[in-house]
Each structure stands twice: as structure tokens, then as C-alpha cells.
Amino acid sequence: MLFVIEISVAPERRDEIFERVKRWEFPEEVRTLAKVVKIGENAMILIVDVPDVSTLTKLTAPFSDIATFRISPALRWEDIKALMSGYNNPKTS
Incomplete structure (x- = not known):
């Protein structure tokens, strides 16, 4: 699972x-x-690949008293393209 973490x-x-x-x-x-x-x-930005969401706690807990975390799930561009390959974009008039 891919996540982008911004630490402030x-x-x-x-x-x-x-x-x-x-x-x-x-x-x-x-x-x-x-x-x-x-x-x-x-601030710092991390991009991490973790086996499960609970692993994020291991990353954030040691610093949770002095830092703020914004955590967002992410997908690689190649994965998005693969997901969208079957999408039929309707034509606009």
C-alpha cells in the first residue's frame, strides 16, 4: 500500500x-x-510502501507528540493508467 506522508x-x-x-x-x-x-x-514528505495501514502507526507514533502528519493513500501513475485503460470517456458535444 502506497502512502504520501507530510510531516510538519x-x-x-x-x-x-x-x-x-x-x-x-x-x-x-x-x-x-x-x-x-x-x-x-x-516539513518533510515521505512516500512509503507498507504492507498494511497499521504499519503507519509505527512510523508516526514516535513523533506524534511533536509533529503533525497528513497521510494520503496514493497510486503509481502506471497503476492509474492500467485502471483507466478500460474506461470509456464519453465525448462532449
């Missing part, structure tokens, strides 16, 4: 989250596809 931290908690991240490892069952820092926004 208040500026005054920035150093605290950096210290935690140094000691933290991604759970073994999580495959990270991208880790992107949003410069100037105290």
Missing part, C-alpha cells in the same frame, strides 16, 4: 525532532520510496 513540525520543536530522527530507524517492513525536505517550511 513547529519551528521551536525543530531541534528536538532532529535529535529523535538521529536515533530512529524505519521499521523493517516499510519501504521508503522518497524522503524530501521542504526547505523553509519545517
Whole structure:
């Protein structure tokens, strides 16, 4: 299951989250596809592939007291194209 996770931290908690991240490892069952820092926004975007939704708790729980998470399910572009291949788009007049 593919998810996009945006993690935001208040500026005054920035150093605290950096210290935690140094000691933290991604759970073994999580495959990270991208880790992107949003410069100037105290935010990071992760794209992860996880076996089930409950695995997201392993990602967020260690930081839930100092960070805000926006989690969205996602599909790869190739998967969307495959799903839409049978879709017949009606012509507009």
C-alpha cells in the first residue's frame, strides 16, 4: 500500500525532532520510496510502501507528540493508467 506522508513540525520543536530522527530507524517492513525536505517550511514528505495501514502507526507514533502528519493513500501513475485503460470517456458535444 502506497502512502504520501507530510510531516510538519513547529519551528521551536525543530531541534528536538532532529535529535529523535538521529536515533530512529524505519521499521523493517516499510519501504521508503522518497524522503524530501521542504526547505523553509519545517516539513518533510515521505512516500512509503507498507504492507498494511497499521504499519503507519509505527512510523508516526514516535513523533506524534511533536509533529503533525497528513497521510494520503496514493497510486503509481502506471497503476492509474492500467485502471483507466478500460474506461470509456464519453465525448462532449
